[in-house]
Structure formats: structure tokens, C-alpha cells
Amino acid sequence: MSNQAIPDAPYKVGAMDRFLNFIERAGNKIPDPAILFFWALICVWLASALLSHVTFDLINPRTGSELEIANLLTGEALANFLANMVTTFTGFAPLGIVLVAMLGVGVADSSGFITTGLKKMLAVTPAKLLTPMLILVAIVSHTAADAGYVLVIPLGGIIFHAAGRHPLAGIAAAFAGVSGGFSANFIPSGIDPLLAGFTQTSAQVLDPDYIVNPLANIYFTGLSSFVVVIIGWFVTEKIIEPRLAATPVDKDAEEVPDLGAMSTQESNAFKYAMLAMLAGIAVLIFAIIPESSALRSPEGELTAFSAPLMKSIVPLIFILFIIPGVVYGRVVGKFKRSNDIIKAMSDTMGTMGSYIVMSFFCAQFLVAFGQSNIGTMLALYGAEGLKALNLPGQATVVGMILLTAMVNLLVGSSSAKWALIGPILVPMLMAVGISPELSQAAYRVGDSVSNIISPLMVFFPLVVVYCQRYVKSTGIGTLASMMMPFSIAMLIGWSLFLLAYWALEIPLGFAAPYTYSM
Known part of the structure; x- marks a missing residue:
């Protein structure tokens, strides 16, 4: 690989750049999600006042009356x-x-436990498996919120550079795993209960008693991890690296670092932390084995909604992350006092400020939307339209994936987007027999695949900066064009995988049916 710098040349604005510039300008005019929900609330109020005088030839499925x-x-x-x-x-x-x-993930992240774990996974990887392992680690990094963006993506450039491969290809592969495969993960993370909460609220527009398990998609997202790895592996080595062969790394690019270097203390701390985590998992397993376990339902089932275990998924995520986080932090000296642990939790909550503000306005909007019955009206009319089209369920689900992918170009927040369109799409698909859990799975596919080509995604400019460490002429259009093959391949491949998964009737997750009866 040549490290010779290329001479400066006028930057040519192509069709892709013009399109992305248009998307960027349009997207910048969209207000913050919190303001968006405020105006949505105002619109619901006004619409409810106007539509309250209109007679509809629809039967409310919740009440059985007009x-x-x-x-x-x-x-x-x-x-x-x-x-x-x-x-x-x-x-x-x-x-x-x-x-x-x-709270739990924040302690594990702040202590350095997650960072060391990711480095260890990459350090023991054979050269031939460097690309798939990098993408797999990027997927796993979702458990640590934004750790993938600040650690795995730049590390992708470093390890590819160290291996004599083009660093931009490593950045692209890691970006594809972290952001393009955002909803693919075999480890439960905060996104699972987050989306399930919105899905449940949306489903209750039609069925007030409907419950969505936080792990309703865990089997599907777990197997999706391997689909994303295979697609990303193929695109990186067969499309991206050959295309980058003509793009030399700048002569004054950052030097190749000592990959994976860590102290003996960090290695020992990670070992003790993993032993503590495994001990916690073992205690949980032994606690649920007896048929009379307090974590089982009265009928002795583990996955029933009435089972305390299913109601404890989020607290268990908290516990199983905080245990190794505290142990690691104690051994390396990060947590010298109990106050240090509390500070790590406080710092994590500090990063959640915008989400809390958004949740306030979102909660008011969703309650008003439900009370007005506008959501029910849209869902029933939408269902009638879908029935009139007489499309197969598979075509409807693919349409939902495409719609979500397009909306994602302008509204980047996964939770904000699902909170906006979920109350319409979930009841609408329920009315034609598609379960909320399947709708959520389709949403997760569409929400992931277009992240990597949207300049409005909050970390997109940061990834451009990572690329500029090696090729200073890299711009938004450069990165978007580099990521476009990943986006298209994932959109097609992942959608087909969902359809095949559905056809084979493989369980989506815990207590997650494919169909819903009104």
C-alpha cells in the first residue's frame, strides 16, 4: 500500500454529494425531537377538536362501539x-x-471493563478473520451505548493500518457493524427494553392489555449478528478495499500504534471481573433451575409474562454489568471509594439529559394521541387500505422496512422515530394480523441499514474526522459513498433474512408471536 500523498486537486461535487447536501440542509431544518413532540402534541389537540364533530363508519375494537x-x-x-x-x-x-x-452499563464502561474486553477480542484474532471479528466486536459494542463510536470505529482504522491494509476500510467495516448493524446483537442491551416500551405503548392503542417482552426480538437480533457480519465481510473485502486501492494514505498520517497493548494489571482485572460476572450468571441459573423457584410463574414457567424473571430483565442487565464493572474498577484503581462508583453512575445519567427531556414531551404526546382515538382511526383506515390492496404480509413488512429506512435519513434517533411512527404502524399492522413483535423486528432492520449514509446521524461527522487522520481529503460525500454499498447490501440481505426467518417460523424472542388476532 502506498503512503505517498496525492497533490491537492479541486473537489468535484457529484450527484451523490448534491443529494447528501440537500438531505443535510433539509434535515437541519427539522427541530430537536423534544420540540417535534411538542408540536405533535399541539397538532393532536387541534385535530381532536376538529375531528370530534365528524362521524366515522368504524368500530373501535377496544370498546366494540362506534x-x-x-x-x-x-x-x-x-x-x-x-x-x-x-x-x-x-x-x-x-x-x-x-x-x-x-446505570449498570455506565459503571462497566467507566471502569474500563468494556474497553479492555473489546481490545482483548481483537488482539487474539487471526489475520484472515480480522474483518469479521472487527464487525462482530462493533456489534457487541452496542451494549455500552456509544462505546463503539468512540472506541471500535477508530480502532478499526488502527488495526487495519497495523495489518498493512487500508485504514479507511477498517473504519468503514467498524462503522457498518456499530451503526449499520445497530439492531443486531446477541447480547441484551438498553435498546431492547427501550424499543419494547414504545412498541407496547403503541400496541395498547388497540389492545390496552397487550404486553411486549423486553427480549421479544432477542433470537432474531442474535442470528442477525451473523448475517450482518457476513454481509459486512463480503462488502469490505470485495468492494470497499479494491475501490480504496487507488486512494493512498497521506504521508503524514498517524503512525501505526502498538495494537492491543494493555498492562498486566488491566489483564488481571479483566480476568477477575469476568469470573465475577460468570459467578453472577451461575447464581442466576441455579436460582431458576428448581420448579418451585420464586423467579418462575405460578405454573412453573420461566418465559411467561407472569414470571418474575421476565419482569426482571432490566434489573438483571443492571446487575450483570455493575458486578464486573465494580470488580474491574477496584483492581485497576479506578474505583478507590464507593463514591467513585456513584460518580460513574452520575456521569452516565448526565449523558441521558436530552433523552429525559425528549421523554417528557413524548409521554405527553403519546397519552394525548391515545386518548384522542386519532391513532385508532388512522390504524383502522390504514388497515382497510392495506386490506383493499390485498398485499401479502411479506410485502407489507418489506414496505415498512423501506419506509423506516427513508424516515431514518431525516430523523436519526431510533427511539424518537419509533415513538413517532410506532403508534400508527403497530396498530395498523395489528389490524391486519401482524404482531407488534414482528413489526418491531421489521422496524429495527429499517432503522439500522440507513444510519451509515445519513449525515444527520450525530456521529457521522466524527467518523469523517477519523477518516481524515489517514486521508485528509475525506468529506461527508466520501464517507457516504463508501458506506452506500454496505447500506444497500444490508437492506436487501437483512430484509430477505427476516422473510426467511418468518417463513421458517423461528421464534423472534421470548413470548413473541408472528400474528395477532383482533
Whole structure:
């Protein structure tokens, strides 16, 4: 690989750059998700007042009577809104779920346990398996929130550079795993209960008693990990690296570092932390083995909704991350006092500020949307339209994936996007017999595949900076064009995998049916 710098040349703006510039300008005009939900709430109020005088030839499946739109701008409705504003926020299901899970993950991340684990996985990888292992590690990094963006992606460039391969190919492969494979993971993470909370709230627009298990998609996302790895491996080595052969690394690029170097203390700390984590898992297994276990349902089942184990998924994520995090932090000296652990939790909560603000407005919007019956009306009319088209369920699911991928170019937040379109799509698909769990799986595919080509994704500019360490002429269009093959291949391959998965009736996850009966 040549390290000779190329002479400066005028940058030619191509069609792809013009398209991405248009997307960037349009997307920058979209307000913050919190403001978006505020205006959505106002729109629901106004629409409810107008539609409350309209008669619809629809039957509300929740009541069995004629559908009516409730006017939310009456004095009584507004008084109830003010009186219940606090409890609406504190009772918002995704809020507590995400914050509790992130407390444990934050301790593990802050201590350095997750960072050392990722380095160890990469350090023992054979050269021929460097690409798939990098993508797999990128997928696993989702358990640590944004760790993949700040650690794995730049590390991808470093290890490829150290191996004599083009560093931009390593960055692209890692980016594809971290962001393009965002919903592919065989390890439960905060995104699972987060999306399940929104899915459950959306499903309850039609069925107030419907419950969605936080691990409703865990089998599908686990096997999807291998699909994403295979696709990313092929695209990296057969498309991206040959294309980058004509792009030399700048002569003054960063030097190749000592890959995977870590102290004996860090290695020992990681060993003790893993032993502690395995001990915690062993205790849990022994606790659930007896048929009379308190973690089982009254009927002795483990995966039933009534089983305390299923209600404890999020607390277990918290515990199984905080144990190795504390042990690792103690051994390396990161956590010298108990106050250091609390500080790590506090710092993690500090990063959740924007999510908490967004959750406040989102909770108010979702409650109003449900009370107005507008969501029910849209879902039923949408279902009638789908029935009139007489499309097979597979075509409907693929359409949902494409719609989500397009919306993702303008609204990057996974949770904000699902909170906006979930209350419409989930009940609509329920009305034509598709379960909320399957709708959520389809959403996760569409939400992931277009992340890597959207300049509005918050970490996209950061990845451009990583690339500029090696090729200073790299711009947004350069990165987007480099990631486009990954996006297209994942969109096609992952969608086909979901359809095949559905056809074979492989379980999506815990208590996750494919169909729903009104």
C-alpha cells in the first residue's frame, strides 16, 4: 500500500454529494425531537377538536362501539392534562427501563471493563478473520451505548493500518457493524427494553392489555449478528478495499500504534471481573433451575409474562454489568471509594439529559394521541387500505422496512422515530394480523441499514474526522459513498433474512408471536 500523498486537486461535487447536501440542509431544518413532540402534541389537540364533530363508519375494537374522536381542547380535558402531567411523565414506561439499564452499563464502561474486553477480542484474532471479528466486536459494542463510536470505529482504522491494509476500510467495516448493524446483537442491551416500551405503548392503542417482552426480538437480533457480519465481510473485502486501492494514505498520517497493548494489571482485572460476572450468571441459573423457584410463574414457567424473571430483565442487565464493572474498577484503581462508583453512575445519567427531556414531551404526546382515538382511526383506515390492496404480509413488512429506512435519513434517533411512527404502524399492522413483535423486528432492520449514509446521524461527522487522520481529503460525500454499498447490501440481505426467518417460523424472542388476532 502506498503512503505517498496525492497533490491537492479541486473537489468535484457529484450527484451523490448534491443529494447528501440537500438531505443535510433539509434535515437541519427539522427541530430537536423534544420540540417535534411538542408540536405533535399541539397538532393532536387541534385535530381532536376538529375531528370530534365528524362521524366515522368504524368500530373501535377496544370498546366494540362506534369510533369517536375525543376533543382534548375542552376545559375538562385540559384540566386533566395539567393534573396528570407529572404522573404521565414518571409513568412513561421506556424512561425507567432505559435509565436503570444504563446505570449498570455506565459503571462497566467507566471502569474500563468494556474497553479492555473489546481490545482483548481483537488482539487474539487471526489475520484472515480480522474483518469479521472487527464487525462482530462493533456489534457487541452496542451494549455500552456509544462505546463503539468512540472506541471500535477508530480502532478499526488502527488495526487495519497495523495489518498493512487500508485504514479507511477498517473504519468503514467498524462503522457498518456499530451503526449499520445497530439492531443486531446477541447480547441484551438498553435498546431492547427501550424499543419494547414504545412498541407496547403503541400496541395498547388497540389492545390496552397487550404486553411486549423486553427480549421479544432477542433470537432474531442474535442470528442477525451473523448475517450482518457476513454481509459486512463480503462488502469490505470485495468492494470497499479494491475501490480504496487507488486512494493512498497521506504521508503524514498517524503512525501505526502498538495494537492491543494493555498492562498486566488491566489483564488481571479483566480476568477477575469476568469470573465475577460468570459467578453472577451461575447464581442466576441455579436460582431458576428448581420448579418451585420464586423467579418462575405460578405454573412453573420461566418465559411467561407472569414470571418474575421476565419482569426482571432490566434489573438483571443492571446487575450483570455493575458486578464486573465494580470488580474491574477496584483492581485497576479506578474505583478507590464507593463514591467513585456513584460518580460513574452520575456521569452516565448526565449523558441521558436530552433523552429525559425528549421523554417528557413524548409521554405527553403519546397519552394525548391515545386518548384522542386519532391513532385508532388512522390504524383502522390504514388497515382497510392495506386490506383493499390485498398485499401479502411479506410485502407489507418489506414496505415498512423501506419506509423506516427513508424516515431514518431525516430523523436519526431510533427511539424518537419509533415513538413517532410506532403508534400508527403497530396498530395498523395489528389490524391486519401482524404482531407488534414482528413489526418491531421489521422496524429495527429499517432503522439500522440507513444510519451509515445519513449525515444527520450525530456521529457521522466524527467518523469523517477519523477518516481524515489517514486521508485528509475525506468529506461527508466520501464517507457516504463508501458506506452506500454496505447500506444497500444490508437492506436487501437483512430484509430477505427476516422473510426467511418468518417463513421458517423461528421464534423472534421470548413470548413473541408472528400474528395477532383482533
